[in-house]
Amino acid sequence: MSAVLVSTTINGDTVEFACQPDETLLDVLRNRLGLTGAKEGCGTGDCGACSVIIDGRLVCSCLVLGAEMDGKSLETIEGMAEGEKLHPLQRQFIDHAALQCGICTPGFLIAAQALLRKNPDPSEEEIRFGLAGNLCRCTGYDKIVRAVQAAAKEMRGA
Protein backbone atom coordinates (compact mmCIF):
# COMPACT_ATOMS: atom_id res chain seq x y z
CA MET A 1 0.00 0.00 0.00
CA SER A 2 1.34 3.39 -0.90
CA ALA A 3 0.88 6.22 1.57
CA VAL A 4 -1.56 9.06 0.96
CA LEU A 5 -0.35 12.62 1.53
CA VAL A 6 -2.88 14.84 3.26
CA SER A 7 -2.93 18.54 4.06
CA THR A 8 -5.59 19.59 6.53
CA THR A 9 -6.43 22.10 9.25
CA ILE A 10 -6.59 20.89 12.84
CA ASN A 11 -7.77 23.31 15.51
CA GLY A 12 -6.80 26.20 13.25
CA ASP A 13 -3.30 24.95 12.40
CA THR A 14 -2.26 23.59 9.01
CA VAL A 15 -1.12 20.01 9.45
CA GLU A 16 0.38 17.69 6.85
CA PHE A 17 0.63 13.96 7.28
CA ALA A 18 1.08 10.76 5.32
CA CYS A 19 -1.15 7.80 6.14
CA GLN A 20 -2.12 4.42 4.79
CA PRO A 21 -5.23 4.46 2.55
CA ASP A 22 -7.20 2.26 4.96
CA GLU A 23 -6.08 4.07 8.12
CA THR A 24 -8.84 5.76 10.13
CA LEU A 25 -8.69 9.40 11.13
CA LEU A 26 -8.72 8.26 14.76
CA ASP A 27 -5.54 6.22 14.22
CA VAL A 28 -3.92 9.14 12.39
CA LEU A 29 -4.73 11.50 15.26
CA ARG A 30 -3.55 9.16 17.98
CA ASN A 31 -0.65 7.31 16.40
CA ARG A 32 0.82 9.81 13.94
CA LEU A 33 -0.05 13.25 15.28
CA GLY A 34 0.12 12.63 19.05
CA LEU A 35 -3.41 13.93 19.54
CA THR A 36 -4.60 11.30 21.98
CA GLY A 37 -7.67 13.13 23.32
CA ALA A 38 -10.03 11.23 21.03
CA LYS A 39 -10.31 7.68 22.37
CA GLU A 40 -11.03 4.36 20.71
CA GLY A 41 -13.94 2.76 22.55
CA CYS A 42 -15.73 0.48 20.12
CA GLY A 43 -14.15 1.40 16.79
CA THR A 44 -17.53 0.95 15.09
CA GLY A 45 -19.29 4.28 15.61
CA ASP A 46 -21.42 3.19 18.56
CA CYS A 47 -19.75 4.77 21.60
CA GLY A 48 -18.76 8.29 20.52
CA ALA A 49 -15.46 8.33 22.45
CA CYS A 50 -13.63 9.33 19.25
CA SER A 51 -15.96 12.25 18.42
CA VAL A 52 -14.49 15.15 16.41
CA ILE A 53 -15.98 17.94 14.34
CA ILE A 54 -15.18 18.03 10.59
CA ASP A 55 -16.26 21.14 8.65
CA GLY A 56 -18.80 21.87 11.38
CA ARG A 57 -20.27 18.34 11.52
CA LEU A 58 -20.00 16.04 14.53
CA VAL A 59 -18.65 12.63 13.46
CA CYS A 60 -16.91 9.55 14.85
CA SER A 61 -13.26 9.72 13.78
CA CYS A 62 -13.13 5.90 13.78
CA LEU A 63 -15.54 5.94 10.81
CA VAL A 64 -13.55 8.43 8.72
CA LEU A 65 -10.46 7.62 6.68
CA GLY A 66 -7.44 9.84 7.28
CA ALA A 67 -7.15 10.08 3.49
CA GLU A 68 -10.52 11.86 3.35
CA MET A 69 -9.21 14.81 5.37
CA ASP A 70 -7.39 16.69 2.60
CA GLY A 71 -8.54 20.31 2.63
CA LYS A 72 -10.92 19.79 5.56
CA SER A 73 -11.15 21.69 8.82
CA LEU A 74 -10.99 19.50 11.91
CA GLU A 75 -11.76 20.34 15.54
CA THR A 76 -10.62 18.01 18.31
CA ILE A 77 -10.76 18.13 22.10
CA GLU A 78 -7.18 19.49 22.13
CA GLY A 79 -8.50 22.75 20.67
CA MET A 80 -11.28 23.27 23.19
CA ALA A 81 -9.45 25.08 25.98
CA GLU A 82 -7.72 28.39 25.23
CA GLY A 83 -4.29 27.73 26.67
CA GLU A 84 -4.80 27.27 30.41
CA LYS A 85 -8.35 28.63 30.25
CA LEU A 86 -10.87 25.82 30.20
CA HIS A 87 -14.00 25.98 28.04
CA PRO A 88 -17.19 26.42 30.14
CA LEU A 89 -18.18 22.83 29.25
CA GLN A 90 -14.85 21.51 30.56
CA ARG A 91 -15.10 23.55 33.77
CA GLN A 92 -18.72 22.52 34.41
CA PHE A 93 -17.87 18.85 33.82
CA ILE A 94 -15.26 19.18 36.60
CA ASP A 95 -17.55 21.20 38.89
CA HIS A 96 -20.40 18.71 38.46
CA ALA A 97 -18.13 15.65 38.74
CA ALA A 98 -19.54 14.57 35.37
CA LEU A 99 -16.85 11.93 34.91
CA GLN A 100 -15.18 9.09 36.71
CA CYS A 101 -12.75 7.11 34.57
CA GLY A 102 -12.68 9.84 31.91
CA ILE A 103 -12.43 7.69 28.79
CA CYS A 104 -15.72 9.00 27.37
CA THR A 105 -15.19 12.61 28.47
CA PRO A 106 -13.48 14.09 25.38
CA GLY A 107 -16.22 12.63 23.18
CA PHE A 108 -18.97 13.97 25.43
CA LEU A 109 -17.38 17.43 25.47
CA ILE A 110 -17.08 17.57 21.67
CA ALA A 111 -20.64 16.25 21.19
CA ALA A 112 -21.97 18.74 23.76
CA GLN A 113 -20.14 21.56 22.00
CA ALA A 114 -21.70 20.57 18.67
CA LEU A 115 -25.12 20.39 20.33
CA LEU A 116 -24.86 23.83 21.98
CA ARG A 117 -23.71 25.48 18.76
CA LYS A 118 -26.88 24.26 17.08
CA ASN A 119 -29.13 24.74 20.08
CA PRO A 120 -27.84 27.11 22.79
CA ASP A 121 -30.80 26.42 25.09
CA PRO A 122 -31.60 22.70 24.87
CA SER A 123 -34.15 20.96 27.08
CA GLU A 124 -33.03 17.99 29.17
CA GLU A 125 -34.63 15.69 26.59
CA GLU A 126 -32.80 17.43 23.74
CA ILE A 127 -29.51 17.02 25.62
CA ARG A 128 -30.17 13.33 26.20
CA PHE A 129 -31.04 12.75 22.53
CA GLY A 130 -28.13 14.95 21.41
CA LEU A 131 -25.69 12.87 23.45
CA ALA A 132 -27.28 9.47 22.72
CA GLY A 133 -24.31 8.59 20.53
CA ASN A 134 -21.93 8.84 23.49
CA LEU A 135 -21.72 6.00 26.00
CA CYS A 136 -20.59 6.41 29.62
CA ARG A 137 -20.36 3.38 31.87
CA CYS A 138 -19.55 5.32 35.08
CA THR A 139 -21.76 8.32 35.71
CA GLY A 140 -25.28 7.17 34.87
CA TYR A 141 -25.46 10.29 32.66
CA ASP A 142 -27.35 12.55 35.10
CA LYS A 143 -24.26 14.51 36.11
CA ILE A 144 -23.28 14.91 32.47
CA VAL A 145 -26.71 16.32 31.62
CA ARG A 146 -26.52 18.75 34.58
CA ALA A 147 -23.03 19.88 33.54
CA VAL A 148 -24.19 20.56 29.97
CA GLN A 149 -27.22 22.47 31.27
CA ALA A 150 -24.98 24.60 33.53
CA ALA A 151 -22.50 25.27 30.72
CA ALA A 152 -25.30 26.18 28.33
CA LYS A 153 -26.67 28.66 30.86
CA GLU A 154 -23.25 30.15 31.46
CA MET A 155 -22.54 30.43 27.72
CA ARG A 156 -25.90 32.10 27.05
CA GLY A 157 -25.20 34.66 29.79
CA ALA A 158 -21.62 35.32 28.71
Add this chain to the structure above:
Amino acid sequence: MRYESPATVKDAVALLAKEKGKAFVLAGGTDLLVKMKAGMLEPDLVVDIKRIKGMRDIRKSASGFSIGAGTPCAALSENAALVKAWPGVVEASSLIGSKQVQGRCTMAGNLCNASPAADSVPALVAAGAKVVIAGPKGKRKLAVEDVPSGVGRTVLKKGEFIESVELPKKDARGGDAYLRFIPRTEMDIAVVSAGVNLTLDAKGVITKARVTLGAVAPTVLLVGDAAKAIIGTKLDDAAKKKLAAACSAACKPIDDKRGTVEFRTEVAGVLARRAAEIAYARAGGK
Protein backbone atom coordinates in the same frame (compact mmCIF):
# COMPACT_ATOMS: atom_id res chain seq x y z
CA MET B 1 -5.97 -1.06 -0.73
CA ARG B 2 -5.96 2.12 -2.82
CA TYR B 3 -7.94 5.26 -1.96
CA GLU B 4 -9.14 7.47 -4.80
CA SER B 5 -11.24 10.64 -4.62
CA PRO B 6 -12.09 11.52 -8.24
CA ALA B 7 -13.41 14.96 -9.17
CA THR B 8 -15.94 13.81 -11.78
CA VAL B 9 -18.62 11.15 -12.18
CA LYS B 10 -16.84 9.95 -15.34
CA ASP B 11 -13.57 9.40 -13.47
CA ALA B 12 -15.37 7.59 -10.64
CA VAL B 13 -17.10 5.25 -13.09
CA ALA B 14 -13.80 4.58 -14.90
CA LEU B 15 -12.03 3.74 -11.64
CA LEU B 16 -14.81 1.39 -10.50
CA ALA B 17 -15.17 -0.24 -13.93
CA LYS B 18 -11.43 -0.81 -14.49
CA GLU B 19 -10.62 -2.26 -11.07
CA LYS B 20 -9.83 -5.97 -11.31
CA GLY B 21 -10.07 -6.54 -7.56
CA LYS B 22 -12.83 -5.63 -5.13
CA ALA B 23 -13.95 -2.01 -5.48
CA PHE B 24 -16.27 -0.17 -3.10
CA VAL B 25 -17.87 3.27 -3.14
CA LEU B 26 -17.28 5.46 -0.08
CA ALA B 27 -20.04 7.94 0.70
CA GLY B 28 -20.56 8.37 4.46
CA GLY B 29 -18.61 5.23 5.33
CA THR B 30 -20.76 4.36 8.34
CA ASP B 31 -21.38 0.87 6.96
CA LEU B 32 -18.28 0.42 4.78
CA LEU B 33 -15.69 1.24 7.45
CA VAL B 34 -17.44 -0.93 10.05
CA LYS B 35 -17.41 -3.88 7.64
CA MET B 36 -13.77 -3.26 6.74
CA LYS B 37 -12.81 -3.20 10.40
CA ALA B 38 -14.74 -6.41 11.06
CA GLY B 39 -12.90 -8.09 8.18
CA MET B 40 -16.18 -8.71 6.33
CA LEU B 41 -14.89 -6.66 3.38
CA GLU B 42 -11.34 -6.37 2.11
CA PRO B 43 -11.39 -3.74 -0.63
CA ASP B 44 -8.63 -3.40 -3.21
CA LEU B 45 -10.00 0.00 -4.13
CA VAL B 46 -12.18 2.53 -2.29
CA VAL B 47 -13.63 5.35 -4.39
CA ASP B 48 -14.64 8.36 -2.31
CA ILE B 49 -17.38 10.11 -4.30
CA LYS B 50 -17.72 13.16 -2.04
CA ARG B 51 -15.23 15.32 -3.97
CA ILE B 52 -17.41 15.15 -7.09
CA LYS B 53 -19.21 18.45 -7.69
CA GLY B 54 -22.81 18.43 -6.50
CA MET B 55 -22.46 15.19 -4.55
CA ARG B 56 -23.23 16.93 -1.25
CA ASP B 57 -25.93 19.28 -2.54
CA ILE B 58 -29.70 19.34 -2.09
CA ARG B 59 -31.19 20.94 -5.21
CA LYS B 60 -34.83 22.03 -5.42
CA SER B 61 -36.42 22.28 -8.86
CA ALA B 62 -39.87 22.41 -10.47
CA SER B 63 -39.94 18.59 -10.51
CA GLY B 64 -38.92 18.10 -6.87
CA PHE B 65 -35.61 17.57 -5.09
CA SER B 66 -32.33 16.08 -6.24
CA ILE B 67 -30.12 15.02 -3.34
CA GLY B 68 -26.45 14.24 -4.03
CA ALA B 69 -25.39 10.75 -2.96
CA GLY B 70 -22.77 12.10 -0.53
CA THR B 71 -25.21 14.34 1.38
CA PRO B 72 -25.14 13.47 5.09
CA CYS B 73 -28.55 12.82 6.64
CA ALA B 74 -27.91 15.65 9.15
CA ALA B 75 -28.11 18.09 6.22
CA LEU B 76 -31.61 16.90 5.27
CA SER B 77 -33.26 18.09 8.49
CA GLU B 78 -31.49 21.46 8.08
CA ASN B 79 -33.20 22.06 4.71
CA ALA B 80 -36.52 23.78 5.50
CA ALA B 81 -38.04 23.25 2.03
CA LEU B 82 -37.27 19.52 2.12
CA VAL B 83 -38.65 19.14 5.64
CA LYS B 84 -41.85 20.91 4.56
CA ALA B 85 -42.33 18.81 1.42
CA TRP B 86 -41.24 15.36 2.66
CA PRO B 87 -41.31 15.28 6.48
CA GLY B 88 -41.63 11.48 6.52
CA VAL B 89 -38.48 10.99 4.43
CA VAL B 90 -36.53 13.43 6.60
CA GLU B 91 -37.75 11.83 9.84
CA ALA B 92 -36.84 8.36 8.58
CA SER B 93 -33.35 9.49 7.55
CA SER B 94 -32.87 11.28 10.87
CA LEU B 95 -33.51 8.02 12.77
CA ILE B 96 -30.34 6.38 11.41
CA GLY B 97 -27.73 6.07 14.17
CA SER B 98 -26.49 8.82 16.46
CA LYS B 99 -25.75 12.51 15.84
CA GLN B 100 -22.21 11.40 14.99
CA VAL B 101 -23.48 8.87 12.44
CA GLN B 102 -25.94 11.48 11.10
CA GLY B 103 -22.98 13.72 10.28
CA ARG B 104 -21.76 11.10 7.78
CA CYS B 105 -24.46 8.61 6.79
CA THR B 106 -26.32 9.03 3.49
CA MET B 107 -29.64 7.85 2.03
CA ALA B 108 -27.84 6.41 -1.01
CA GLY B 109 -25.55 4.45 1.30
CA ASN B 110 -28.49 3.27 3.39
CA LEU B 111 -30.09 1.96 0.18
CA CYS B 112 -26.92 0.30 -1.18
CA ASN B 113 -26.12 -1.35 2.17
CA ALA B 114 -29.39 -3.20 1.42
CA SER B 115 -30.33 -4.05 4.99
CA PRO B 116 -34.01 -5.07 5.26
CA ALA B 117 -34.22 -2.71 8.26
CA ALA B 118 -32.86 0.42 6.52
CA ASP B 119 -34.88 3.34 7.88
CA SER B 120 -34.76 5.73 4.94
CA VAL B 121 -35.76 3.14 2.32
CA PRO B 122 -39.48 2.53 3.14
CA ALA B 123 -40.01 6.29 3.39
CA LEU B 124 -38.29 6.89 0.03
CA VAL B 125 -40.34 4.16 -1.66
CA ALA B 126 -43.57 5.56 -0.19
CA ALA B 127 -42.59 8.98 -1.56
CA GLY B 128 -42.06 7.49 -5.01
CA ALA B 129 -38.36 8.41 -5.04
CA LYS B 130 -35.97 7.36 -7.79
CA VAL B 131 -32.19 7.14 -7.97
CA VAL B 132 -29.90 8.26 -10.78
CA ILE B 133 -27.27 5.59 -11.41
CA ALA B 134 -24.07 6.47 -13.25
CA GLY B 135 -22.18 3.69 -15.02
CA PRO B 136 -19.97 2.72 -17.96
CA LYS B 137 -23.01 2.83 -20.31
CA GLY B 138 -24.19 6.23 -19.14
CA LYS B 139 -26.91 7.11 -16.70
CA ARG B 140 -30.10 5.26 -15.81
CA LYS B 141 -32.95 5.95 -13.43
CA LEU B 142 -34.49 3.34 -11.18
CA ALA B 143 -37.29 3.40 -8.64
CA VAL B 144 -35.83 3.02 -5.15
CA GLU B 145 -37.76 -0.25 -4.60
CA ASP B 146 -36.04 -1.78 -7.63
CA VAL B 147 -32.51 -1.24 -6.25
CA PRO B 148 -32.22 -3.87 -3.48
CA SER B 149 -32.33 -7.45 -4.82
CA GLY B 150 -31.90 -9.26 -1.50
CA VAL B 151 -30.31 -8.93 1.92
CA GLY B 152 -27.06 -7.03 1.33
CA ARG B 153 -27.45 -7.17 -2.46
CA THR B 154 -28.43 -4.61 -5.10
CA VAL B 155 -29.00 -4.61 -8.86
CA LEU B 156 -26.08 -2.22 -9.42
CA LYS B 157 -23.60 -3.60 -11.94
CA LYS B 158 -19.81 -3.31 -12.00
CA GLY B 159 -18.74 0.29 -12.52
CA GLU B 160 -22.11 1.69 -11.43
CA PHE B 161 -22.86 3.88 -8.45
CA ILE B 162 -25.77 6.00 -7.26
CA GLU B 163 -25.21 9.66 -8.08
CA SER B 164 -28.36 11.18 -6.57
CA VAL B 165 -31.71 10.47 -4.96
CA GLU B 166 -34.64 12.16 -6.72
CA LEU B 167 -37.77 13.04 -4.77
CA PRO B 168 -40.83 14.08 -6.81
CA LYS B 169 -42.65 17.36 -6.28
CA LYS B 170 -45.04 16.95 -3.38
CA ASP B 171 -48.73 16.96 -4.36
CA ALA B 172 -50.62 20.07 -3.18
CA ARG B 173 -52.79 17.93 -0.91
CA GLY B 174 -50.17 15.33 -0.15
CA GLY B 175 -48.50 14.12 3.03
CA ASP B 176 -46.03 11.43 4.08
CA ALA B 177 -45.01 9.75 7.33
CA TYR B 178 -42.65 7.05 8.59
CA LEU B 179 -42.75 5.13 11.85
CA ARG B 180 -40.57 2.34 13.20
CA PHE B 181 -40.73 0.12 16.23
CA ILE B 182 -37.64 -0.26 18.40
CA PRO B 183 -37.56 -1.52 22.00
CA ARG B 184 -35.73 1.60 23.19
CA THR B 185 -36.09 5.31 22.45
CA GLU B 186 -32.97 5.98 20.36
CA MET B 187 -30.02 4.37 18.56
CA ASP B 188 -31.52 1.07 17.48
CA ILE B 189 -32.39 -0.92 14.37
CA ALA B 190 -36.00 -1.17 13.19
CA VAL B 191 -37.83 -4.33 14.27
CA VAL B 192 -40.70 -3.29 11.97
CA SER B 193 -41.27 -0.05 10.08
CA ALA B 194 -43.93 1.53 7.86
CA GLY B 195 -44.02 4.43 5.41
CA VAL B 196 -47.17 6.03 4.02
CA ASN B 197 -47.63 8.73 1.36
CA LEU B 198 -51.15 10.00 0.59
CA THR B 199 -52.81 12.48 -1.75
CA LEU B 200 -56.31 13.80 -1.03
CA ASP B 201 -58.96 15.56 -3.09
CA ALA B 202 -60.63 18.79 -1.96
CA LYS B 203 -63.11 16.83 0.16
CA GLY B 204 -60.43 14.87 2.00
CA VAL B 205 -60.94 11.63 0.07
CA ILE B 206 -57.71 9.71 -0.59
CA THR B 207 -57.00 9.64 -4.34
CA LYS B 208 -53.48 8.19 -4.32
CA ALA B 209 -51.59 6.15 -1.73
CA ARG B 210 -48.30 4.31 -1.37
CA VAL B 211 -47.83 2.09 1.68
CA THR B 212 -44.47 0.45 2.46
CA LEU B 213 -43.07 -1.86 5.11
CA GLY B 214 -39.50 -2.39 6.29
CA ALA B 215 -37.80 -5.24 8.22
CA VAL B 216 -40.58 -7.76 7.48
CA ALA B 217 -39.08 -9.28 4.29
CA PRO B 218 -35.63 -9.56 2.64
CA THR B 219 -36.27 -6.24 0.89
CA VAL B 220 -38.63 -3.31 1.36
CA LEU B 221 -42.31 -4.10 0.57
CA LEU B 222 -44.58 -1.81 -1.43
CA VAL B 223 -48.00 -3.09 -0.40
CA GLY B 224 -50.48 -2.46 -3.21
CA ASP B 225 -53.41 -4.04 -1.35
CA ALA B 226 -52.85 -1.68 1.58
CA ALA B 227 -53.02 1.32 -0.75
CA LYS B 228 -56.20 -0.06 -2.37
CA ALA B 229 -57.76 -0.47 1.08
CA ILE B 230 -57.67 3.28 1.73
CA ILE B 231 -58.01 4.87 -1.74
CA GLY B 232 -61.50 6.34 -2.11
CA THR B 233 -61.95 6.67 1.67
CA LYS B 234 -61.46 9.43 4.23
CA LEU B 235 -59.38 7.01 6.29
CA ASP B 236 -62.34 5.94 8.39
CA ASP B 237 -62.06 3.12 10.90
CA ALA B 238 -63.12 0.42 8.44
CA ALA B 239 -60.50 1.57 5.93
CA LYS B 240 -57.81 1.63 8.62
CA LYS B 241 -58.73 -1.89 9.66
CA LYS B 242 -58.42 -3.12 6.06
CA LEU B 243 -55.11 -1.26 5.68
CA ALA B 244 -53.68 -2.95 8.78
CA ALA B 245 -54.92 -6.38 7.66
CA ALA B 246 -53.39 -5.94 4.18
CA CYS B 247 -50.04 -4.95 5.71
CA SER B 248 -49.99 -7.90 8.09
CA ALA B 249 -50.88 -10.23 5.21
CA ALA B 250 -47.97 -8.93 3.13
CA CYS B 251 -45.34 -9.62 5.83
CA LYS B 252 -42.77 -12.36 5.30
CA PRO B 253 -40.63 -11.76 8.38
CA ILE B 254 -38.04 -13.82 10.22
CA ASP B 255 -37.77 -14.69 13.91
CA ASP B 256 -34.72 -13.16 15.51
CA LYS B 257 -33.55 -11.73 18.83
CA ARG B 258 -35.31 -8.43 18.08
CA GLY B 259 -38.76 -9.76 17.24
CA THR B 260 -40.81 -12.84 16.43
CA VAL B 261 -42.75 -13.48 13.24
CA GLU B 262 -46.04 -13.00 15.10
CA PHE B 263 -44.93 -9.73 16.69
CA ARG B 264 -43.61 -8.26 13.45
CA THR B 265 -46.75 -9.27 11.54
CA GLU B 266 -49.07 -7.68 14.10
CA VAL B 267 -47.03 -4.51 14.60
CA ALA B 268 -46.65 -3.92 10.84
CA GLY B 269 -50.40 -3.33 10.64
CA VAL B 270 -50.44 -1.11 13.70
CA LEU B 271 -47.55 1.07 12.47
CA ALA B 272 -49.03 1.40 8.97
CA ARG B 273 -52.33 2.55 10.47
CA ARG B 274 -50.63 5.13 12.70
CA ALA B 275 -48.38 6.34 9.88
CA ALA B 276 -51.45 6.69 7.64
CA GLU B 277 -53.14 8.82 10.30
CA ILE B 278 -50.13 11.15 10.44
CA ALA B 279 -49.82 11.31 6.64
CA TYR B 280 -53.56 12.02 6.33
CA ALA B 281 -53.34 14.93 8.78
CA ARG B 282 -50.23 16.27 7.02
CA ALA B 283 -52.10 16.14 3.71
CA GLY B 284 -54.73 18.40 5.24
CA GLY B 285 -57.35 15.73 5.98
CA LYS B 286 -59.54 16.03 9.04
